[in-house]
Amino acid sequence: MKHLLSAKDFTRAAAVELLDIAEDMSGVQSREVKKLPTLRGKTVVNLFFEDSTRTRISFEAAAKRLSADVINFSATGSSVSKGESLKDTAQTLQAMGADAVVIRHPASGAPFTLATSGWISAGVINAGDGTHEHPTQALLDAFTMRRRLHGAGSRGAALDGVTVTIVGDVLHSRVARSNAWLLTTLGATVTWIAPPTLLPVDASAWPVEIGYDLDDAIAADPDVIMMLRIQGERMRDAFFPSVREYARTWGLDDERLARLDEKTLVMHPGPMNRGLEISAAAADSVQSTVREQVANGVSVRMAALYLLLAGQTEENDR
Numbered sequence: 001m002k003h004l005l006s007a008k009d010f011t012r013a014a015a016v017e018l019l020d021i022a023e024d025m026s027g028v029q030s031r032e033v034k035k036l037p038t039l040r041g042k043t044v045v046n047l048f049f050e051d052s053t054r055t056r057i058s059f060e061a062a063a064k065r066l067s068a069d070v071i072n073f074s075a076t077g078s079s080v081s082k083g084e085s086l087k088d089t090a091q092t093l094q095a096m097g098a099d100a101v102v103i104r105h106p107a108s109g110a111p112f113t114l115a116t117s118g119w120i121s122a123g124v125i126n127a128g129d130g131t132h133e134h135p136t137q138a139l140l141d142a143f144t145m146r147r148r149l150h151g152a153g154s155r156g157a158a159l160d161g162v163t164v165t166i167v168g169d170v171l172h173s174r175v176a177r178s179n180a181w182l183l184t185t186l187g188a189t190v191t192w193i194a195p196p197t198l199l200p201v202d203a204s205a206w207p208v209e210i211g212y213d214l215d216d217a218i219a220a221d222p223d224v225i226m227m228l229r230i231q232g233e234r235m236r237d238a239f240f241p242s243v244r245e246y247a248r249t250w251g252l253d254d255e256r257l258a259r260l261d262e263k264t265l266v267m268h269p270g271p272m273n274r275g276l277e278i279s280a281a282a283a284d285s286v287q288s289t290v291r292e293q294v295a296n297g298v299s300v301r302m303a304a305l306y307l308l309l310a311g312q313t314e315e316n317d318r
């Protein structure tokens with residue numbers, strides 16, 4: 001694998017292979033010494049043009065556990081026009097000898113530009129671009145579902161027949177888009193539930209079912225319900241009447257939690273607006289996977305870096 005840009009690029013076999021490698025990596029994380037020598041001598045640059053806590057830390061931990069050198073570069077609030085600043089930064093990274101660049105950028109398509117521009121020779125991983133895609137989040141979500149639904153010994157398994165309901169601000173969510181591609185590739189059925197104002201205009205072009213009523217979606221008894229964060233920072237208009245109204249109509253509150261089957265997994269990519277899209281009780285319930293998603297994120301990103309960089313070494317050695 002040269003780059004990891006989109007969940008749409010994965011075949012079912014490639015996705016299952018990455019999840020299986022992530023299982024091996026998670027075994028490393030439960031050891032006392034959580035480190036493998038695999039990427040010794042490789043340099044991974046975290047290039048973050050947008051705020052992030054868990055994703056940046058997760059990639060940093062993943063690279064360090066594989067013994068790579070890590071350089072963190074955050075470039076929030078740059079006043080240089082986006083194309084120019086990305087090119088200038090890329091050339092600096094090339095000069096520093098980056099082997100992989102993990103990029104988060106507010107502009108959809110920025111990782112693709114970086115990978116195909118010829119500015120750098122490094123492998124590029126998309127860590128979230130605008131409202132477009134966040135493929136490693138979808139991979140860690142799939143990994144979390146596979147583990148919870150099929151158990152830890154689930155190597156080789158996909159998500160056939162699993163029903164996943166994704167609720168909330170789909171319009172601004174790269175997580176909803178990447179999950180739509182990856183989960184359906186793995187055999188799951190995905191439903192987006194949102195107010196009409198928070199769905200993409202071309203929603204029917206996606207491999208998902210669409211619904212507008214959270215209570216109907218709960219009555220349909222999905223295997224997984226994934227709540228999305230309201231992306232206030234991407235909203236320039238009023239997309240719903242008020243925060244209270246949103247929580248009442250679209251939030252997973254205590255009363256809706258009580259109506260969910262006890263086997264239904266409750267997921268959220270974080271960061272959560274507790275009391276808005278998800279209640280504290282739902283976030284902290286036994287069926288919530290929020291903390292597991294964070295832990296699994298490190299294993300999945302170790303697998304991604306391994307596939308990008310360990311393969312590269314073998315090719316160069318040949």
Ligand code: NCD
Binds near residue numbers: 054
């Ligand atoms: C997501 C993101 O940045 O797209 N968060 C994350 O990566 N953990 C979702 C979000 O910000 O709501």
